[in-house]
Amino acid sequence: MFKGPGNSGAFLLSISKINTELKSGKGCSFLMQLFSPSTLIVFFSWLAYGLLHSLIASTIIKNNLRPRIEPEGINYRLLYVIIAVLSPIPIVWFQLNSESPPVWENYREIRLFGGFMAGIGLALLRQAFSVYDTSLFLGLSRAEENSESFKTSGLLQYVRHPLYTATLMIFWGWFLFSNSYHNLAFCLANTLYILLGIQWEEKKLIRQFGEEYLEYRKKTPMLFPKKFNFS
Helix, strand or coil, X not given: CCCCCCHHHHHHHHHHHHHHHHHCCHHHHHHHHXXXXXXXHHHHHHXXXXXXXXXXXXXXXXXXXXXXXXXXXXXXXXXXXXXXXXXXXXXXXXXXXXXXXXXXXXXXXXXHHHHHHHHHHHHHHHHHHCCCCHHHHCCCCCCCCXXXXXXXXXXXXXXXXXXXXXXXXXXXXXXXXXXXXHHHHHHHHHHHHHHHHHHHHHHHHHHHHCHHHHHHHXXXXXXXXXXXXXX
């Protein structure tokens, strides 16, 4: 826990030191590490995973595969979840087992802030899931065709994509806590994928719910409440 009035000053001092490091000769080192082969492998691997994730979830793929596999007793949603969980294992292994130096000296105040940010993200993630049927989400049960209802309760009344808001807070909080180039590449790739994925997902929601979703989109921010709206 922070103690005394100098704590906010200590955090700002840490930020100032990082800025000084990047403006010094370490700035060249930063770019070299950011574009190193292993960091690029992490970045493009996660980006490819995200694109595969969206491709499998797309209406075209789903409509082609579902009639072929579901008569055989295979739940498409469950298969999708299994692929989503298992396919990134090699990327995670590489990311955690390959040497990756810290982006800056890992100051205590920034680590604490990152941990706090990730903790808030986890709490939001739990709250965001509360409006969904978990068994349907995980593919453990089947939904009837066109039975999905339009939801605006819980955190959905404040932002259109609370699951993504929480995910971004967890990822970037983890980066601030752990502070390596590989984790920075992970965060950048997943942030880019989430922003692209939102555009694709909203096109699908507009087709599904029509004017109802368009009205909701007009009055509800994308990722942050109106007071902090960047969407």
